[in-house]
Amino acid sequence: MDLYEYQGKELFKRVGIPVSNGRLAETPEEARTAAEEIGGAVVVKAQVLTGGRGKAGGVKLADDPADAEEKARNILGLDINGHIVRRLWIESASDIAKEYYLSIAFDRGAKQPLFMFTTQGGVEIEQVAEENPDALIRLHTDPLEGYQPWIARKLIYDAGVEDPSEQKQIAAIVEKLYRAFVEFDAMLCEINPLIVTPDGEVKALDSKFTVDDSALFRHPDVAEWRDTSAADPIEAFAREKGVTYVKLDGDVGICGNGAGLSMSTVDVVAHVGGKPANFCDLGGGGSAEGVVDALEVITRDPQVKSIFFNIFGGITRCDEVARGILEALERLDMSKYPIVVRLDGTNAEEGRRILQEAGKPNIYPEATMLEGAKRAVELAK
Amino acid sequence: MDLYEYQGKELFKRVGIPVSNGRLAETPEEARTAAEEIGGAVVVKAQVLTGGRGKAGGVKLADDPADAEEKARNILGLDINGHIVRRLWIESASDIAKEYYLSIAFDRGAKQPLFMFTTQGGVEIEQVAEENPDALIRLHTDPLEGYQPWIARKLIYDAGVEDPSEQKQIAAIVEKLYRAFVEFDAMLCEINPLIVTPDGEVKALDSKFTVDDSALFRHPDVAEWRDTSAADPIEAFAREKGVTYVKLDGDVGICGNGAGLSMSTVDVVAHVGGKPANFCDLGGGGSAEGVVDALEVITRDPQVKSIFFNIFGGITRCDEVARGILEALERLDMSKYPIVVRLDGTNAEEGRRILQEAGKPNIYPEATMLEGAKRAVELAK
Amino acid sequence: MAIIVDNDTRLVVQGLTGSEGRFHGLRNKAYGTNVVAGVTPGKGGQDVDGIPVFDTVAKAVDEAGANTSLIFVPARFAADAIYEAIDAGIGTVICITEHVPAHEMLRAYTYFRPKGVTMIGPNCPGVLSPGKANVGIIPAEIFTEGSVGLVSRSGTLTYQIGHELTQLGLGNSTIVGIGGDPVVGSSFIDVLAKFEADPQTELIVMVGEIGGDEEEKAAQYIAEHVSKPVLSYIAGFSAPPGKTMGHAGAIISGSSGTAQAKKEALEARGIQVGTTPTEVAQLVAERIKA
C-alpha cells in the first residue's frame, strides 16, 4: 500500500524524523484555514500517488492564506499522470540550502534492506544513478544485525557530508528511518529531498512510503488510510468485492485462476492479436460467488466486448466455476457478452457438462487455452 | 548485579508479568503500615541476596497489620547465610494450588539463552535437575531468532501443562520474561515459584534477577538500586574506591595486577602453606593512586598480617606501582605490615630501584612470584 | 531420484487439523506420500484419519521421525511455524501459506539460510515428484513421471504447462512451485542446482514472470553452472508498468523486471523462451526427441 506524502510524514513524525508543520485540506477554504493556522508562507502540495507533480503544477508556494486558497483552487482537480488531485498538504515553507536524498528499500533481489543516500537530492534518484553513479551511495545490510551506527557513518562519509552538525542530524535520521522501515513493515521509505536549511537544520521535505500489504493487519491505523477514491473506479469496486483486478485498455475481458495463469492468458490473448481489457484473477478458491463478483467487475468496463474464462482447476473446482458463470447470467445482464470458457483440471468434465446442459447461446466452450484466446478475440470484433 | 526480590518484581511489573501487590519496609512500623495499605493477610519476606531464607525463618505469613509488625520485628536483623536482613517485602498473601518454575539464563557455555521450565517448582531447581531430570524442560534458543511463540509452546507441552487457561497465561509470561531478559541485559531471570492460584491465575511469587554489570550504563535507574549496605563493609569500601576486592579468611594480604595473575597469586600463597586474606586486582591501569587505594582497602581487614604485591607489568608500569607503595607508606599507617614486593615486566628495574633507594625497613623485594609468596607467608607468622 | 521430496520423505503437516491442512494432507497421503504426523498445538494425542497429531514439531520429529514439513498455518503464525520446524531439525520446509509479512520472511530467511535447510515458499503450491511424493496443493493427476524438471513462480501456470507436456506424452521428475512472494526460501538458482545434480532430470523448464530479477540471475547461473538443456516461459508481457498483477513479486520498477527484459536476458545466454505455454511444451518435446 502506497502512502500519500502526508501519511508518510505522519509515520516520520512518530519515529522522530523532523518534518515541517502542516495540515491536510480538501477544499480551497480548508487550505486557507490551514495556512492561517500554520502562519507565514506555506507550500500547497497536491497529494497524489505518482511522481512529477512539481512539473505538473501540483506544488505551489503561497505567501498568505488568501494566496493559499487561490493556489489550492488551481491545484485541486488537476490531472497528474491520470491521478486527479483531491487532497492537498499545506505546510510551512522551508528555505533550502541543500537537497539530499535518503531511502531504505526492501531489496527482494539481494534479500536485504538497501540504504541509498546522496547529496544530489531533489531530482529523481534514477537520474542520479544514471548521470552521477558515484554520488549515489548504496549499502545493503543484514536484517538480523539490524541497525548499527556504522551504517549511517558509511553513508555520510562516503557521500562526502562534511559538516559535523549535519552528520549528527543525518545519522539520527538514518537510524529513525530504519526504525520506521522495520516497525511499519515498509517496502520503501524514501525522503527526497532531505533538506538542509540555511540555519543548518536537516529535515524531510517529502516522503514516499510503501507498506507491505501482507503486514497491514499489524497496522490497523495505517490500513484505514487507504484511499479507495484515488483508484480507478472499477479497480475500487473490484477491491470492494475482493477481486484481484487490473484495468487494461482493450476489449477482451479476461478471467483466470492464479496470477501466473491469468497473466499468461492476457499475454496469449495479445499474442493472437487481441486487446486484453483487464487482468482478473479468481485466486485459489474460486467459489461460484467469486465468479459472479469477477464478472460483475469485468462488465463494469464499457470497452469489454467478449469475455474469456481460462481455468485450470487445482484447488479451484471447474464445476464450481461453471455454476458461477450460470449464476452470473441469471443475476447480471450478461446477454450482450459472448463468454468463451476453457476448463481443465479438477472436475473439468463436470464443469463442461454443466455448461453444455444449460445450453446458453452466449457461452462458447473451448478445449485449450490457445483456442479459447483465439475465439474470444474473434468474438470481440 | 544481583537484584532483590522486590527489585526483580518491579522489572517484572514493567514488562507485564503478574505479581502480588506489595510494599517495601525497613522497620516493623513500616511493615504494619504496608500491611494496612495492602489489606488482608500478607507475607513478610526478608530481602536478602542469598537462597534458603524460608528455612532460615525469613518468610512469615501475617494475618493482620499487628501480626505483620511482629513478624517484621522477628525477621529484621536475622543473619541468613551471612546476610543481615535490613529490608522486608510485604505483599498480599497468595493461595497456592500449584508451584511451577520458569527461568531464562545467559548460558555462556552454549552462548545462547537457556529457558528452563518445570511444573515441579517451589524447590531449588538443582534438586529437580538431580531427582527428576525429565521434569525439567531445558531449551536453548537463538538470540537472533529472538522470541517466537513456539518456544513457550514447547516448554508448556513438554512439561505437561494441560489446562488451556494456564497454557495461555504461561505463554504470555514466557514472552514477557524474554523481553525482560533482553531489555534489562539480564544474566538470569528466574521465577520460582511461578504459582497457579486456586482460581487459576498464574503469577510470579518470587524473583531472582541478575543484570550484567557491563550494561548498567543503559539502565541508570537499576544501577541506582545497588545496595552497598548489603556487602561486606570492606568490600563496600573497595567498591567505593573502585578496587576489585574479594575478602577471604586468611592473614596474607594480596595485591596483583590482572584478575588471572591475582587469582594465581592467591593460589600460590595457599600452595606454599599460607592463608590468603583477600583477592585484590589493581586492574590494567595501576596508577600510584590506585595502589594507595588498594592498600587502604587491604589494611581495613584486621586479620591481615603481611602483604604481597605481585606485579607483572604490561600496561601497568612497575615504577608507578613502586611509587604508589611509597606514597601509601607516607599517607597510611603501614608500619606494622611487612610488604613483600615482586616486580617484573614494564619498567621493573626502575621500580626495584625506587624501592631500594627509599630504604624502607618493612619492604621486602623478591625476585619471583614463588619466592615472594613464601616470604609473605613466613612474615605473616 | 527426483528432488526435494521423494520416497524418503517423512512428512509432518503443521496445521493438519485445519480445513486446508486436513484436505491437502490427506490428499498428499492418498497420493502415496509418507505423511507421518500432524502438528496442532493443544491437539496432541488426537489423529486425523490415522495420522498422529502432536503439540510440537519437535515431538513429531522425535516420535514419528518427520524430516519434511508442510505448513498450512495462517499467515500471522507462519514465520513462527517455520522457525519451529527448522529449530526442531526439519531439513525441508514447504510453506503454502500466502500473505506472510515480507519483513518476517526476510528475517526468517536470513536466519535459516546459513543452516543449509531447504525451504520452498511461502505462497507456493508445493513440490510434486510424480510417482514418489506430493507435498502441497499441486493436482498430481495432471502430471506423469518422467525426465523434465519444472520450476515455477506460479501455481496454475505450472499446471497449464504440465498439462501441455502430458498431452505430448512427456513426464516430470519434479515440479517445484517456488512461490511469488518478495522473499521465498528457494530461488530459481537453488532449484536449478538441485535439478542439475539429479540424475532423473534430463531437461529443465523454468517458468518465470515479471518483477524482480530472479530470472536474469538464473540466466547467468545457467550459462555458468547448468549443463542440462533449459527452456523457459515468462508471463506478463502485456502487463502495464507499475501495476501489481496479483503476485506481490510482480511489481515492475523502471525498465528492469519486465517480461521483455527477462526474455532478452535468457536468450542472450542461449536459453529459448516460448511465447505461449503450448509453444514451450512443443519446444520441450522437440528437444527431448532430438
Next chain:
Amino acid sequence: MAIIVDNDTRLVVQGLTGSEGRFHGLRNKAYGTNVVAGVTPGKGGQDVDGIPVFDTVAKAVDEAGANTSLIFVPARFAADAIYEAIDAGIGTVICITEHVPAHEMLRAYTYFRPKGVTMIGPNCPGVLSPGKANVGIIPAEIFTEGSVGLVSRSGTLTYQIGHELTQLGLGNSTIVGIGGDPVVGSSFIDVLAKFEADPQTELIVMVGEIGGDEEEKAAQYIAEHVSKPVLSYIAGFSAPPGKTMGHAGAIISGSSGTAQAKKEALEARGIQVGTTPTEVAQLVAERIKA
C-alpha cells in the same frame, strides 16, 4: 607460520586516535607489525605518526588493504565497531575493549560466527606471534620466538607464564589471550584447532581459570582432536564459591566450574596441570627436551 597474526597481517586500528589506541597502535607498529591504517569517524585524512586515518573501516580495507582489525573503542561502541569491521570484509578482529555488554556480544557472536571470521576478545590482551606481529597490548619483550603455543583467558597471568618459559630458554609460536568475558569470539577449542594445524607449534600451553566450562570442553576436544602435547594451568583454586574474582567469566555456579573440577577433567584426559606458573614452565621444558 604462527597463528592469527603474522607477516601477512595488515592491521587497521579502530580508535587509533584515542590515547590507548595511539599508544598501543604505535607500539605494535614499532614491534614490526604492518599497521596500515587507523579508523576514527570524522578524522579521515589525518595520520598518526604516518599511519593514515580513515572515517570508516571499509575505506581502510579499500584504500590500505587492511585484513585484520584491532579495536580500542569505548565499550558502548565496541559491538558497532565489530559489526563494521566484519561487514567491511575484515577476516580477523581482535577486540581489547573491556566491559562490552554481554547481550551485545551474544548477538554479535551469533551474527559473525557462521561467516568464518576469526574474532579474539573482547576484554583480552590480544595476540602476539613473536618475531612476526604483535596485535594488542601484550608486552612483546617478555617473549621470544619458538615452538610453544600459549592460549589463555587471562592477560598478566599469560605474561607470568611466558616469562617463566623465557627464563628456561623456551620461545613461543603465538600467544593468544582469548579474554575472560561471558562471550568471547574464540574459545580455547577454536585456538587449539589453529595450533594443531600450525607447523611452528610443537606443544601447547592452555591457561584457564574458574568459571564456565570451556576448559572441560577443551579437555574433551584435546583428547579427540589434538595430537600435539598440551599442558595446562588453572587459576582460582582458592576462590570461594559464588564470588566474582575480577573476570565476569569467573562466577562459579554450583560445583561445576571450580578449578578443581577443571583440573580433574583435564587430568582425566591425560593433560598435565601444573600447580604454579613456575611448575608449568618446568613441565614444558621437560616435555620439550624429552
